[in-house]
Amino acid sequence: MRENWQSRKGFIFAAVGAAVGLGNLWRFPFQAYKNGGGAFLLPYFVALITCAIPLMIMEYAYGRKIRGGSVKAFSDLKKKYEVLGWVQVMIPIIVMMYYCAIISVSLIFMLYSLGHAFGIVNWLSNPGPIMGMVAGSAQNALDFGAGISFYILIAVIFVWIANWIIVKKGISGGIEKISNIFTPMLMVLMIIFMINAVRLNGASIGLEALFKPDFSKILNPSIWVSAYAQVFFSTTLAVGVMIAYGSYLHEKADVVNSSFITVLGNASFDLIAGILVFSTLGYLVNTMGVEFTAFGTGAGVAFIAFPIAISTMSSNVVVQGLLGFLFFFCLFIAGLTSSISMLESFATAAFDKFNISREKLISIISVVGFVGSACFASYAGFNYILDIVDAYVGNIVIAGCGLIEVILISYIYGTEELRQEANKYSDFKVGKWWDYLLKYVTPLLLGAVVVTNLFNLITGLSKQDTTGIISNIVFGWGTVLIMIGASVLFYKRKGTTNTYQQ
């Protein structure tokens, strides 16, 4: 018998936990900053309403209706579409490989925070050297001789063991229990850190940069594309996660309001992280006289701004260290709740087709995933290959799958029937507007995102040197081809479960 979420609270926390991850903490602040500060917020809100909320309702409702993951979702529409379901669940497997390498940095910083508390290493107010030691450096993506980060490699083993232990226990026994505790804990901690950060000297400089509206940029299409990309990717849509989570919903569970809570909860984390990071950067600009861009625009910002923010909360080294430990523990859990949702997405799809025990399947994926993550523990992998794979899988494959998914479900299954399904037991109901969004507005906007990103990647390639072009072809297009090849193999294999044969 198929498992169900034990409570609505557990489902919401798991879904918000899946959506909230490291992407919220570093991606949103710099997307906003790069795209005109406050002017970015308008397209961002439009994207929340026209893309994130309608798609979330669609994925929950359709997942609950078909009681299966992405593979079943697509094969129920038409048998030959099953291959698209496999491509969709391949995304989280690839993303998990590099995501776990980033999560492992939180794990390393947790231990360093304990070292700070016990007076072994004083680093929270100056995290640059520690970050440099952990991430290392390489010349380019092909510089395999640069070495490997043993810190990340060892930490990645622990991250995969944690994934394996939680997911093999199932939905209610593992994912729901851990999300019930740590998702609200992360929220509370983030709010406390944010309140402290806005009280720092110079915080207003950062907030000004984040929120100052620059309406001269608002007609620029790239701002709209960036806003849609941010909303789309940070809510974990179109990678099979929310369809899988929806499939474990009780048949009388609410769908519409839960979708609103998941999307708005995730967006709340975006804003809290934005205020926290920018207030801290404003403090640094004020005290050190450095530029905002001095910290880069990637994951490094979070891992440099957060320790500094923590060090400003107390002058007592023990308190600083313990707060640091608590914060990076929650960051680690935020990453973990996202990674277990990705693992579950593939697992749910595989269970629908193959008769295999949960423990055996999760063990196989964990070993394969660990091998992939180990590649990203190399200095070239962590500093270069990670960005390339993320750009191709994150920007093209996810948006492409989202576009295909919304078109197929809207036009083949039908929005009218799906709306009735979503409204059946919901706290409040969605009207006809939802049908129009799914059928016309969302596909058009997502299509524009896919075409623009594809265009940017191809034209960007011509501006690169030979190493850059080879790296992009091997690690970018190579990863996409491997995903498609593996999906075709899974599609061609004969199903062995009763559910699938029905």
Added chain:
Amino acid sequence: MSTSSMIMMLLGCGAVWGGAVITIIIALAADKKNELQKDNNNVISH
């Protein structure tokens, strides 16, 4: 902080955080209503 930034911050945070709080309140109220209905049904059946 300039007035325009302040307005943008209040509007942005207000819409997202306010929206999140309102939807959670609706969910809690609906859950409470369902619980009461369940209790009433139990009383009637006894």
